[in-house]
Amino acid sequence: MPQTTRKKSPKGTVSIEEYQGRLRLRWRHLGKRYALSIGLPDSKVNRQVAQQKATIIELDIASGNFDLTLKKYKPHTQNSEGLSVVGLFELFMEYKAKRLLPRSLDKYDATLKYLERYFDNRDAAAIDEKAAEQFMEWLTKQKLSPMVCRERLTLIRAAWDWGIADDHLEAGQSNPWVDMVLRVRVEPKQMPKPFTREEMTAIVEGFKKSRYYSYYTDYVEFLFGTGCRTAEAVGLRWKHLTDDCSSIWIGESLTRGVRKATKTNRARTISLSEKLKQMLLRRRPEKPEPDGLVFRSAKGGAIDDHNFRNRAWTSVLGESGVDYRKPYNTRHTFISHALDMGMNPVEVAQLTGHDVQTLYENYAGSVNSRPRLPEF
Structure with a gap:
């Protein structure tokens, strides 16, 4: 597997690297550094896909048509077909990593592992309420407390909300995870007695x-x-x-x-x-x-x-x-x-x-x- 390069690329050149098991693009334009996750695992075929995306960005930079919002280049901005459940959550984690401390990301990593085990490479666009319910039922059988189970589902719901808002999922699509969070019953806990x-x-x-x-x-x-x-x-x-x-x-x-x-x-x-x-x-x-x-x-x-x-x-x-x-x-x-x-x-x-x-x-x-x- 090709190693991640730390070399500076010439201006306007888009480099491909592996980051946490997924491919991403990096480049500089007008004094600013950019990074864009492709949402695909590192493989020979997927590197060809990444290179096609990189070429589009390089041509847009050269012709003065570069999209500063990056919406044009994000994976499946208008059509989410092909973006997996795992890929979507990884993009969400990359977004949250800019705002959270490393220790705060532990619960995101734990959630990702459950998504990988259950959904594998299944498309995010194919997840409806029935699929979300089946995952919820499976999750509750993984020896998790109801509180932790609800926390995992809350993060997945947030990832879908972000995916819809950021055009990784089809605009107007409903979030199938909303009701799942509410269905997990967390028994009320008695507060510990204050010290006398x-x-x-x-x-x-x-x-x-x-x-x-x-x-x-x-x-x-x-x-x-x-x-x-x-x-x-x-x-x-x-x-x-x-x-x-x-x-x-x-x-x-x-x-x-x-x-x-x-x-x-x-x-x-x-x-x-x-x-x-x-x-x-x-x-x-x-x-x-x-x-x-x-x-x-x-x-x-x-x-x-x-x-x-x-x-x-x-x-x-x-x-x-x-x-x-x-x-x-x-x-x-x-x-x-x-x-x-x-x-x-x-x-x-x-x-x-x-x-x-x-x-x-x-x-x-x-x-x-x-x-x-x-x-x-």
Whole structure:
């Protein structure tokens, strides 16, 4: 199989390369680089097809008829016959790859594998509601949870919506996957119980007394005291705090070495309690590095959430006699207790970075914050 070339092609020349098992074209025009997936696996015959497409593009560039939108050159822009289910989803993945972090694409890769196993080279245009239903029934038998099954179907539905909008499928074609997502019944899950005040005290004291994990004490207090997402607390840098540590800016998160915006892509500023302010002042170096992390692991690096949960958190909760709940429950606990204290839900949502409806639906789990039946 020909190797992908990294050589620069002359201007106006379209090169053919293999990318993730599929053929794509690359070229430069008017100072801009272009890449176009053919949607076909790398083979001798398919390279001939790709060369025909490349020649069309080269001729259009030479004659001044180049289509800057690329619609003219995309596989089957007006007629989707021949574009496979797998090929369509691969094009969708290539589109999403420009907007998502590599780890976020894992679920797309998993979905692609199921499509490859079931549909093989079947045309995307041939998929109707009956075919989609048969795939859904097959998928539910693959030892997937209903939640994961729905997630896979949601991605396929999104791929079809994108394919229709981007002219990879025939304009006006209905999406056969819409109803399939709704047919997967996901049983409601009971929210985990928030930690009680006594449990919170026991956990913090457990970390203070721990021979191995006491250096996490401030981090745990910060989680309980702010309701931050764990990745937000892990990614907190000294430049995000005011000089007197009375308030913090939260607009970034850090997960296993990957720094990005918060989950909702919205920043917020929080005024801290006196207790948290004094704790951070004690931690603050005399001349802190602006990009330095506020909370670190024992070895001085960023806290690994999996390692913290599996070792420190599990160990301390067990020794403290507290029923296990994930560290993320510190956020749920903060919101529930704040609402029980009578805080305005709008203010709580501003502190935690939620919208009010999401806050009530997903986090208001303590008894006092629930609607009560009237006494008759």
